[in-house]
Amino acid sequence: xxxxxxxxxxxxxxxxxxxxxxxxxxxxxxxxxxxxxxxxxxxxxxxxxxxxxxxxxxxxxxxxxxxxxxxxxxxxxxxxxxxxxxxxxxxxxxxxxxxxxxxxxxxxxxxx
Amino acid sequence: xxxxxxxxxxxxxxxxxxxxxxxxxxxxxxxxxxxxxxxxxxxxxxxxxxxxxxxxxxxxxxxxxxxxxxxxxxxxxxxxxxxxxxxxxxxxxxxxxxxxxxxxxxxxx
Numbered sequence: 001x002x003x004x005x006x007x008x009x010x011x012x013x014x015x016x017x018x019x020x021x022x023x024x025x026x027x028x029x030x031x032x033x034x035x036x037x038x039x040x041x042x043x044x045x046x047x048x049x050x051x052x053x054x055x056x057x058x059x060x061x062x063x064x065x066x067x068x069x070x071x072x073x074x075x076x077x078x079x080x081x082x083x084x085x086x087x088x089x090x091x092x093x094x095x096x097x098x099x100x101x102x103x104x105x106x107x108x109x110x111x112x
Numbered sequence: 113x114x115x116x117x118x119x120x121x122x123x124x125x126x127x128x129x130x131x132x133x134x135x136x137x138x139x140x141x142x143x144x145x146x147x148x149x150x151x152x153x154x155x156x157x158x159x160x161x162x163x164x165x166x167x168x169x170x171x172x173x174x175x176x177x178x179x180x181x182x183x184x185x186x187x188x189x190x191x192x193x194x195x196x197x198x199x200x201x202x203x204x205x206x207x208x209x210x211x212x213x214x215x216x217x218x219x220x221x
Binding site for chain 1: 212
């Protein structure tokens, strides 16, 4: 069975500080990987997707970047956090671009 | 541009009643429609899904009705239970996926 793990569970960071969030998928080789952002009570906004190692596509510009250093790992980062970055960050995977997506448990980010 | 619309924004029904959540979309190239259930503080979980070649999909107490001509679908939850209280997201997918804004469902015991 496939499992998806996100770290950390929660972060409280200062405006202007750097950030790195991680996601690991186990039990599935060469998955498509996705990063989503969700405001409190809001919808799911896709930020990035990756279909292979080393290749990442940006969907929206939010002063964030993503990388896929390994087949099973997806990293979301920024050098300077903004207040608007606060929210719930979700990693998801799918078998391919047309298959259902499965979400991780999420990381709650609070920027003060 | 909101390609996937959900209504109502929030819904309250009594335990044992049927909850009906609505969804519509604009892009006729969408051909796959998953519904996700999300509890506070958790990631969304795939609940049930339907492909555009079907007009109905049933899984226990959850049923999707799909009208391709009108670009509408609905999720029916029969015999609603307090544990069904959650936010439900409709999504539409072709090559890319788009999520609706969600319906917050509350089941009163």
